[in-house]
Amino acid sequence: MGWEDELFALFDDLEDQASALYSAERDLEVADRSRAEYQQVTLASRLMASVAQPVTLGVLGVGPVSGTLERVADGWLLLAAGDHDWIVAHGAVTTVAGTSERSVPEVAWSPLTRLGLASALRRIAEAGEPCLLHLRDGGRHDGLLRRVGADFCELATGEDRRTVLVAFSALAAAQSRS
Structure with a gap:
């Protein structure tokens, strides 16, 4: 060489x-x-990528809830769990198992996802369906949603239809009873 x-x-x-x-x-x-x-990735963006998938949520005051993630929106999500649907406040979610590895940035979300928790609760109130409200401290109230305000909802409970006001800040989840 x-x-x-x-x-x-x-x-x-x-x-x-x-x-x-x-x-x-x-x-x-x-x-x-x-x-x-x-x-920059938020829990909501990971959840958005997991729509239509089975997930298990840890929810304050409720514990684990499993079902199919149907919708993710501003401050809440909809979980179909057998005969009952759950509207869960994002702030009450402690853990999530079964999510996609991907995320969907909020700029790619549908305008319908801008509807807040009050909009979801108004749909239940308009339908006249009985529901069970789960509070973050573990308390529960069973009844009919009558009206929904800006930061609270009005629930008619018991046989005497006594009115209970529930602040959104205390609400963990609303479970359909029909």
């Missing part, structure tokens, strides 16, 4: 080393960027 071949071999070796160093540095940069971008 002549001195030119040795020189070209040395250059090839140096080029391979530089390429390996660049690749390792690039892998670290990609991993760092991935971590930085992931901090």
Whole structure:
């Protein structure tokens, strides 16, 4: 092997080393960027990517609830669980199992997802369906939703249809009874 071949071999070796160093540095940069971008992902965006999938939610005051995730919206989600549907406040969700690895950013959501918890409860009130309201502290109220305000709902309970006002901040979930 002549001195030119040795020189070209040395250059090839140096080029391979530089390429390996660049690749390792690039892998670290990609991993760092991935971590930085992931901090933008919300629980709601992961849930949105899991619509139509079976999930199990841990819900404050209720415990685990399993079913098919039907809808995710601003501050609430709809879970179909056998004969009963659950409207669950996002703030009451403690854990979720069974979600997609993906997420859907909020800019890609339908305008219907902008409807808040009050809109979902108004649909129950308009339907006149009995429901069970679960509170974050574990309390429960069974009855008919009558009216829904800006930050509370009005529930007629018992045989005497006594009115109970429930603040949204205390509400963990509403479970259909029909």
